[in-house]
Amino acid sequence: RAGATRPTHPRAAMAASGGDEKIPSAALKAMVAEAVSRAEASGLLMRRTAEASAAGAAPAAPVLQHAPFGLLPFKIDGPSFRLARSLAEPFNTLVDKVSRDSEWLLATLEHTGAADEFTGKLIELYKSVLAEGVAQPLQLGLHRSDYMIDDPAQSGGAAPALLQVELNTIASAFGGLSTRVAELHRSLVPRYAADVPAVAAELGAAATDTAASLPENRALQGMAAAIAAAHEAYGDADAVVLFVVQKGETNSIDQRLLQFELWDAHRVRTMRLTLDQIESIGQLDETSRVLTLPAGADADIVPDERDGEAPRVAVSVGYLRAGYTPNDYPGAGAWAGRAKLERSRAIKCPTAAYQLVGTKKVQQALAGEGQVERFVGAEEAALLRRCFAGLWSLDEAEAGDAVAAIMAEAEATPERFVLKPQREGGGNNFYGERVREQLKRMKPAERAGYILMQRILPERQSALMLSRGKVTRVDAVSELGVYGTFLGDGETTVVNTAVGHLLRTKAVGVDEGGVAS
Secondary structure, three states: OEEOOOOOOOOOEEOOOOOOOOOOHHHHHHHHHHHHHHHHHHOOEEEEOOOOOOOOOOOOOOEEEEOOEEOOOOOOOHHHHHHHHHOHHHHHHHHHHHHOOHHHHHHHOHHHHHHOHHHHHHHHHHHHHHHHOOOOOOEEEEEEEEEEEEOHHHHOOOOOEEEEEEEEOOOOOOHHHHHHHHHHHHHHHHHHHHHOHHHHHHHHHHHOOHHHHOOOOOHHHHHHHHHHHHHHHHOOOOOEEEEEOOOOOOOHHHHHHHHHHHHHHHOOOEEEEOHHHHHHHOEEOOOOOOEEEEOOOOOOOOOOHHHOOOOEEEEEEEEEOOOOOHHHOOOHHHHHHHHHHHHOOOEEEOOHHHHHHOOHHHHHHHOOOOOHHHOOOHHHHHHHHOOOOOEEEOOHHHHOHHHHHHHHHHHHOHHHEEEEOOOOOOOOOEEOHHHHHHHHHOOHHHHOOOEEEEOOOEOOEEEEEEEOOEEEEEEEEEEEEEEEEEEEOOOOEEEEEEEEEEEEEEEOOOOOOOOOO
């Protein structure tokens, strides 16, 4: 279940060509060989840019390699895992309800949008759709709520606590790959635990009770089922699900697994296009708001105009695996493509509203007194609040003197905080001394685009990371993500469930990273 990161961390002890301090060399080599072969055979893959063969040579074509993953599963305590699963449905409901309260959402993001250009453009898109009239009340959410388990030995807390890192409402990736890793572990673990005492000793209870200790992960199947439900709700069996993708996507295999599952299990056709391509070849009927594309269009295969006019097909669902970073909008064409999809009758995953609910500012605002309770009942609100970490506004117009107080605390003890902008995709946060540096550097208007969050300190474990065929033992920490799916129109809920999980593991001392590192 664990995705590896940073295999060359300086604290790591390489074990690819020799023994490991816990597992004998021959057994470790056999496990690695089988794990790599199984990963390659099952589609647990990512695209890598190959190195040029000679100086000055043209860039080599991308190659496929197994995605980094944990050779053995990382341990998470059962109560925390079950709590995280139980939170998926109320978080899904919360996202949908917040997204439909435009007054609250726009007021919450007013100063953030002014301070952060990208968020501001999303807000303008959202406002334009509201002014024109929403063409499709159904909204599809494929969310992933990420957590860490705070270790009281490090943080000084009373007990281990499951705390939310963030809630992803757009492009919640690795549902396909995480399913494949779980399948790999459920096959590999019981055999090697039975044959190699050192493996059994490292795994503990998982060695003798694999079914209970390694929960089934059906993230891939659950996400596909939710998209298929949205496709059916659209009401046109001949329509296609549009995957909105980045140019040169390295994680395309994870996406392709979902596309294949949609066809194999549900007979739903799919296409892949960038935002720019939607603008250039997509047609939006201004009366019906039906968005159509040339049949057979693909991000890498756009029909040749010399072949004549291709028949057109309607888009039932627009599933964004791009659009969460400013880099996905290199010019006006990409924003026009996003607007064309947003204005259409296609069911969006996510809408601009859902994407805005996933901003760090909204996460911080919902933690305020009485805010969650505005949207969900008392029992659900109490459950959600169990996982809220410390979150603080840096908007002086909103929080007044409290901003100066929390800034002073963060500058005095920056190791206890994370400074977060309104960005997705990793690599954007500030930790440690950089928290102090950024707070001192930023003007009040710029700070309004950020929030401060309590730094969660999870328990460390020894872990075997497998990347590019080589295994590394590191002291590691892990982040648990739970996938939840939702489909509803504000009145009727069609789908609301937890479907699977992702465990991302990184070496201690690496502030950010992940499977793609």
